[in-house]
Every structure is written in C-alpha cells, then in structure tokens.
Amino acid sequence: MSDAALSPAQVAPARRPMRFRETRRMAATYSRSISAMLGLALVALFLATAAFGPSVAPFPQDAVGAVNFEAKLLPPSAEHWFGTDQVGNDIFSRVLFGARTTLQIGLTVTGIAILIGVPLGLIAGMTGGWVAEAIMRVTDVFLAIPGLILAIAIVGALGPGILNAMVALSLVWWPGYVRLVQAKTLSLRNEVYVDAARALGAGPMRILFVHVLPNCLSPIVVKASMDMGMAILGAASLGFLGLGAQPPFPEWGAMIAQGRSYLPDWWWCAFFPGLAIYLTVLGFNLMGDGLRDVLDPRQR
Numbered sequence: 001m002s003d004a005a006l007s008p009a010q011v012a013p014a015r016r017p018m019r020f021r022e023t024r025r026m027a028a029t030y031s032r033s034i035s036a037m038l039g040l041a042l043v044a045l046f047l048a049t050a051a052f053g054p055s056v057a058p059f060p061q062d063a064v065g066a067v068n069f070e071a072k073l074l075p076p077s078a079e080h081w082f083g084t085d086q087v088g089n090d091i092f093s094r095v096l097f098g099a100r101t102t103l104q105i106g107l108t109v110t111g112i113a114i115l116i117g118v119p120l121g122l123i124a125g126m127t128g129g130w131v132a133e134a135i136m137r138v139t140d141v142f143l144a145i146p147g148l149i150l151a152i153a154i155v156g157a158l159g160p161g162i163l164n165a166m167v168a169l170s171l172v173w174w175p176g177y178v179r180l181v182q183a184k185t186l187s188l189r190n191e192v193y194v195d196a197a198r199a200l201g202a203g204p205m206r207i208l209f210v211h212v213l214p215n216c217l218s219p220i221v222v223k224a225s226m227d228m229g230m231a232i233l234g235a236a237s238l239g240f241l242g243l244g245a246q247p248p249f250p251e252w253g254a255m256i257a258q259g260r261s262y263l264p265d266w267w268w269c270a271f272f273p274g275l276a277i278y279l280t281v282l283g284f285n286l287m288g289d290g291l292r293d294v295l296d297p298r299q300r
Helices: 008-031 034-056 060-064 091-127 129-144 147-158 162-188 192-199 204-240 252-262 268-295
Strands: none
Touching (some): 008 034, 008 268, 034 268, 091 162, 091 204, 091 268, 129 162, 147 162, 147 204, 192 204, 204 252, 204 268
16 A cells, blocks of 8 residues: 555554664664774764863863973873873863864854855755856855965954854855755756655745755765864864964864974874874764765665
C-alpha cells in the first residue's frame, strides 16, 4: 500500500524503521573510516577541554595575568606539564583556558557566516533576475579579496580585540555559503519533486523550506564542520599578528606570538599552543571529510 493510501498517523510509524536503518548505515559508513574516527576523537577532546579545562587547570590564576618570575621559563615537568612562559605562567593552564576562547570564536564566526550566507544563497538561487545578480556580484567582490587580508583590514579599522576579530572573520566567511547554497538551489529548483509540489499548489515559501532547504543541509553541515577549523586558524593568525586577543588573555595565536621570541632555547612557549591549534584544525578537517563521505550520495 502506498503512502497516499495511508493516514499521516500510519505513515509516520512506517517510516521510523527506514530512518533508523539509514542512521545505522550512516554511522557504519563513518566508523569504517579511520581518519574520520580520528577527527571525531580530536574534536571530542577539544570540546571536552573547552567544557572542563578551566575547572581542572592546575594554575587557573595564570590565565588572568598572574606574574611569578621565580618560575619563569621552566621546562616541562611533573608540576608544569607544558612548562612556563616568560612571566612564570603555567602554559598547560593557559592552553586549557584558551580552548574555550577558541571554541567561542569558531562557533561565532561559523554561525554568523551561516546566518548571512544561507538566506542570501537561497534568495539568489530561487528568485533569479536582478536580485540574484546583485547578491552574486557583491559576493564576488568579497571573494576577490584574500580573506585574511580583508580580515586584517577590518580589524585595523575597528581596533584590535577578540570581539572585533570575530566580527572581521564573520564578514569574510559568509560569501562561501552564498556560492554553495546558490549553486545547490539552482540544481534543486527544477527537480521533478519540486515541479510536482508546484503543480499541486505549493507556494514559494513551502517549496523553499520543505523541499529545497532540507536538501541543502548536507553540504552546509560539511562546509560548517571544515570552516570551524579554518575559523580557528584565522583567529589564531590575527592573534599572532597582535590584532586578536590581547595579553594576558589566553588565546593560542597570541601565545605563539609571545613565545616565538624565546625560540629555540625555550621552545615549549610556542610549541604547545601551536600543537593545540594543529590538532584542533586537523580534527575538524578530518571530521568534515568523514561527514562528506556519509552525507554525499556520490561518495557512497
């Protein structure tokens, strides 16, 4: 019996086993990839560090600018796992506190970029005409300028600081979502099921939110997972240049900038914050690759 011959109350339970099987298939596909599971483990470690790191940091006062010159530039040891910096701060504690700042940056930049880019991409893909042309030409202007250079210019105009760095990166990130969603919408709006919904009297908003947007979610999720890592890297770059978080604020890029003056003798000052950035960005990129393999039918 077809779904048309069943009531909605009968159709929903009938579809639950199918959805459960699809979820199991996706989980099995993801778990077969060693790199994807490694990425998931690194992201889980990063999230756990951001959530619980400040609570378990052995020297929490070192994250707010404490000074202890008697313990400056100590190498890694049982007491100071990552050593100490030029003012005696415990680097391990500052890395733990910096994880929460890094997560905030990644979520804020990616979230704002999605909120700006996805609606504009849907409008450009569904409407066409001069509206779509205007949106895409403005997008091209932003894409024509290297992202980090534009972010540096914006932060230079607004002034250094973590908030201004997040605003600058958000303004740089949204054009990629416009391009992605607009291209996906153009391919979906002439599909058979969209024409069928239109023939049955469905309005433009229903077609957009019921038939088009749900089918755009997969590439958006994959891009967002990868953009989290790239946003974190971009914020660290601004921090390294002195345009992001300002000392003594515990931010990984700023910590590397402070520690580079002590290379190579006191290598741990820059090595461990850099390692944290490397593992976090690697984790999000590997997880994004795994999600692409799971969510993209062409990769199955």
